[in-house]
Amino acid sequence: MKNRKLTLLALTALLAMALSATGCSDDDDDNGMMTGPSIGDGAMLRVVHASPDAGSVDVYAEGISTPLLSNVPYTATGPYLELDPGTYNIQLRAAGASATSTPAFETGDIVVPADAKITAVASGFLTSSNPEDAFRVLLFVESFNDPGTGNAAVRIVHGAADAPAVAIDVGNDGSPEIASLDRFAETGADGVALPAGTPLAIGIWQADPLTKVTSFTTPALPEGEIFLIATGKLSELPRDEDGFGLLAVGPTGTIGLIKQDPSLLILHASPDAPAVDVKVGGTDIELVGDVSFGELSPVIQVSPAMYSLDVVVSQGGSLVSTVETPDLMAGERYLVIASGFGSDPLKEFQILPLQEMFGETMNPLVRVVHASPDAPAVDVGVYDGTTFIPVDPFSDLGFGESSDGVGTSLNPGGLTIGVTGTGTITPIVASFDLNLTTGLKAFAVASGSLTERGEEFRLILVDATMFPWQAVEVLPN
Structure with missing residues (x-):
């Protein structure tokens, strides 16, 4: 389906087809x-x-x-x-x-x-x-x-x-x-x-x-x-x-x-990009402004459709990238992660759109997302300071990939996780201390740069338990 801009005319046919998809x-x-x-x-x-x-x-x-x-x-x-x-x-x-x-x-x-x-x-x-x-x-x-x-x-x-x-x-x-x-x-x-x-x-x-x-x-x-x-x-x-x-x-x-219009929350996770604005592609319609690395935007609601988005530097307005969304469906909520490097065509700036799909359980549910553009494929597991035990759903994740959308059930309480290269148990690239509360639903976004090209490697934990969601940075031990 051809991407559509935010125009009433372009939405007419899409909405007519969307009746069955939205429960009508x-x-x-x-x-x-x-x-x-x-x-x-x-x-x-x-x-x-x-x-x-x-x-x-x-x-x-x-x-x-x-x-x-x-x-x-x-x-x-x-x-x-x-x-x-x-x-x-x-x-x-x-x-x-x-x-x-x-x-x-x-x-x-x-x-x-x-x-x-x-x-x-x-x-x-x-x-x-x-x-x-x-x-x-x-x-x-x-x-x-x-x-x-x-x-x-x-x-x-x-x-x-x-x-x-x-x-x-x-x-x-x-x-x-x-x-x-x-x-x-x-x-x-x-x-x-x-x-x-x-x-x-x-x-x-x-x-x-x-x-x-x-x-x-x-x-x-x-x-x-x-x-x-x-x-x-x-x-x-x-x-x-x-x-x-x-x-x-x-x-x-x-x-x-x-159903309600789809909701987007944009997470700035590009290590070398300055604060950015996001606009409807080819227009001056600003969806969100002045979002810096590690920040989660306010909620953005748009009509169900596919969009071109222009990401521009907040100071001066120069274009960082034009990116395309998937088909955004009524009733859904999306975490849109802006990652890649703004200055490297080999790991160019891009968006990673993730539909919120967490299951229903009182155990903490975590979805791990690899959004560090210069990190290799990784395994994520439990680390006690000496021994690393991979968690299978969090293994072999390359840049832009994530674990199961419904989340992986973990035990509540304190937990130290480690990150290694895929298929290895040493060396530990980084470890992070987490406190997983009962009922938590969270995206654990590996972000930043391993090679010190801008912001350093870290986790950004996006808590989707309550709406609107909140983001907190977790620095490595």
């Missing part, structure tokens, strides 16, 4: 749902499952023994059900549970007027008893205004149960149009008219104090009436199925769950 389903995918009996006509109601911890559910109307909908999974939207105007108690049970079992949740009496068209959004945490974030069903009577030709009428719902009140920045230009939207609130029955047929950038900010949280790039929205529902858990990884995302629901069902 199309309108015709019913996810195994089954529709039950008709219960009349004169009004319409559908159910959107937007509760990340509820599991698949069966939907009942009290007094009717057959489910109206069966096996509705998270992010699915049921078809509009026709029913008589009247009063209903909608009940939810775990998928497959007996119709006579106690419901997991029931709405209590809700009045469905004649000619009403209602979207019912299941939201909140089913496992919570806290009224601030507990499970509920949000009822939205549909009465969208006509947005005009070429537009979508978008109704935004804040259904993310662990997120605070948010500000919404349509266009992601730093100026939120919606100053504060409380949890479980929405933007109004009329809908907001937004351009259809083109991707849309959306920034999400914490409302008070105003602080950027994340951003999204929608697929090209169809014309018509759209619900855009913030759902999932802000506390989970963006790549996770229950991570914070935007659920797009159109007239015929779920359009897709839109």
Whole structure:
């Protein structure tokens, strides 16, 4: 695929293809749902499952023994059900549970007027008893205004149960149009008219104090009436199925769950390069500025795509190198290591992009990265001051290579590691003292120069346990 610059036009085709890759389903995918009996006509109601911890559910109307909908999974939207105007108690049970079992949740009496068209959004945490974030069903009577030709009428719902009140920045230009939207609130029955047929950038900010949280790039929205529902858990990884995302629901069902834009953190690990800025290739759009050796940049979020990046010297702006990223995927986080020598064509400046893939365990997880441009292939192992024992996943790593992306599980506590040339146990090139804490997830980046060409050889430990990540230098013993 040809590399793309940061332009809206170039993203359109990519985002359309990315729907399946980012966990989106199309309108015709019913996810195994089954529709039950008709219960009349004169009004319409559908159910959107937007509760990340509820599991698949069966939907009942009290007094009717057959489910109206069966096996509705998270992010699915049921078809509009026709029913008589009247009063209903909608009940939810775990998928497959007996119709006579106690419901997991029931709405209590809700009045469905004649000619009403209602979207019912299941939201909140089913496992919570806290009224601030507990499970509920949000009822939205549909009465969208006509947005005009070429537009979508978008109704935004804040259904993310662990997120605070948010500000919404349509266009992601730093100026939120919606100053504060409380949890479980929405933007109004009329809908907001937004351009259809083109991707849309959306920034999400914490409302008070105003602080950027994340951003999204929608697929090209169809014309018509759209619900855009913030759902999932802000506390989970963006790549996770229950991570914070935007659920797009159109007239015929779920359009897709839109994951957060990819996040990049750039680590300067080039021994002889001065402080640098990183710009979108061929432009003056600066992504990050004045990053020195050993420093980790602030979080950068970009739309999913491949990019050309210009790395320039902060003082004076001379070009160090133009580098290409891989395809950056929605929902993912990347450590981008800038290494090589700025002045040696044999070990020229380059980037080493690493997708964060750490597994789930309470033992410390470490991924070793060889980013020292003049060091040979190495083995990394346990060293007690006398004996070196290689750790197999950390062995035979050449420049630009790394160990398994899910990390290698190590015991918590103090640990001295040694570095040797591949296949040897002596001499020890360097040793480092580490303190590995329970739950740690870290990149151990071997960086600097062995031959004193700029910054000396060392480890840079990038702690990815919490976000944003932190970097600390570990000098050799």
